Amino acid sequence: MKNIFKITYLFTLALILSSCSDDDDKLTLASEEASVINTPTNGQEFILNPLEEQTNIAITFSWDHSSYGTPTGIDYSVEIAASGTDFSEARTLATLSNTYFTMNIADFNAVVSSLGLPPFVSNTVDIRIKSTVGDPSQLPQYSDTVTISVTPFTTDLPRIAVPGNHQGWDPPTAPQLASSAFGETDYEGYVWLDGEYKFVAPNQTGDFEWGNTDWGDNGNFNGFLVVDDEVNCTATTGYYLVKADTDLLTYSAEAHSWGVIGNATPTGWDSDTDMIYDPATRTLRLTLDLVAQEAPDNGLKFRVNDDWTINLGDTGGDGTMEFSGDNIGVPTSGNYTIVLDLSNPREYSYSLILN
Known part of the structure; x- marks a missing residue:
């Protein structure tokens, strides 16, 4: 009987010691002191x-x-x-x-x-x-x-908006002009105009809205802008290269008709095939049969008003357009949808889509 009691006692003691040992091994974590x-x-x-x-x-x-x-x-x-x-x-x-x-x-x-x-x-x-x-x-x-x-800074070129009859006088959705560089005030871009329009600056958060600084014509329609007592600028319906200098307070709108020319097109280098403005996408588009030609010696280019004074090409064939750049090659003969996108000012692009 004594032996049974001793065994029971030793077993209980072992359990107690084991339990104490397990508690000692546990780490208790608690929020104590935050970083400085x-x-x-x-x-x-x-x-x-x-x-x-x-x-x-x-x-x-x-x-x-x-x-x-x-x-x-x-x-x-x-x-x-x-x-x-x-x-x-x-x-x-x-x-x-x-x-x-x-x-x-x-x-x-x-x-x-x-x-x-x-x-x-x-x-x-x-x-x-x-x-x-x-x-x-x-x-x-x-x-x-x-x-x-x-x-902070931005590498995007500074911009102003051109709201008007052509888009319902809504500055947030208006076409924009971009300056040539940071700190410069010479803005330009392509806009489809249809009557009266103005120029609107962004506010500090970059938003275009009424209540921001805006410019209009001085009333003489001689290309000069004013901030106070201005009247709306005006243009007959068409596609324009619009320029504005908010320091010199000058502006201009020159009608541009873009066409495609080159030995990849049906009329070769003798004449343009005019492009059509698509208001839904703000791009110029044309469906045309093209012949395969290798750039830079052959291919096609985009030019303004049936003249070589203003033309766009693609030097290096990298998809980036340059004024007076190299000819654009056509990889395969066929019927193409040609798109010229001038809606992003100073960063113009194009695409040749085989139909």
Whole structure:
């Protein structure tokens, strides 16, 4: 009987010791101390330069380790959001185990622009560090928010809109003109006009709407623009190369009739075959039988008003059009739909579609 009691006692003791040993081996994790951001600092200003080498470092994020009460692997996410949004539409720049992260100019500019911040204007963004262990949804800790100023840029050419009778006087959907370069005020582009029209500038967020700066004719219809006491510009129905200089306050609209010419076309190099404007797509189109010809010595080109003063070709055959560029080759003889797209100002394109 005593032996049975001893065995039972020893077995119970072993269970208790085993249970204590298992508890000692378990790690208890708990949110204890969030990270502290060291760089950037509150109020720091970043002006991103489109002319600088885009692989140069624009910003460095660094922070202290967070704590979960016991040594463990921690993942850190760098989050950025437009100020005042409470990170509701935040972007995660990186998730890593290090406590630092750098971004070059191109990448940082792209992220900031994706937040909807207008270019060439100082804006504020919020930054925070999120730390997690294992499952990202478990025990997240957030650093205090750091707010910085950022001036992003765009490589898109500056634009103005041309609303008018031709499209229902609706600036957001109006055709646009583009300037020749950043900081330049000489705008141009192709527009189908049908009576009266005006020029409208974008607002700080890049939107075209009434209430923005707009220009009209000075009332003499001699090619000069004014901002105040203006009247609508006017043109007879047709397709125009429209130009406007918002510094010199001048404008012009020159009617252009585009055609296709070349030894790939039925009339060869002797005459054009005129193209037809399609208002639904804002492109010029033509269905024509073409003969296979090899560029750059042969093929076809696009030209204006049955004259060689203004013509478009494709130097290098890369699909990018250049004024007075090389002939465009035709790979196979057949019936084609030819499309000339001048709706994107200063970035013109074409397509040859075999029917």
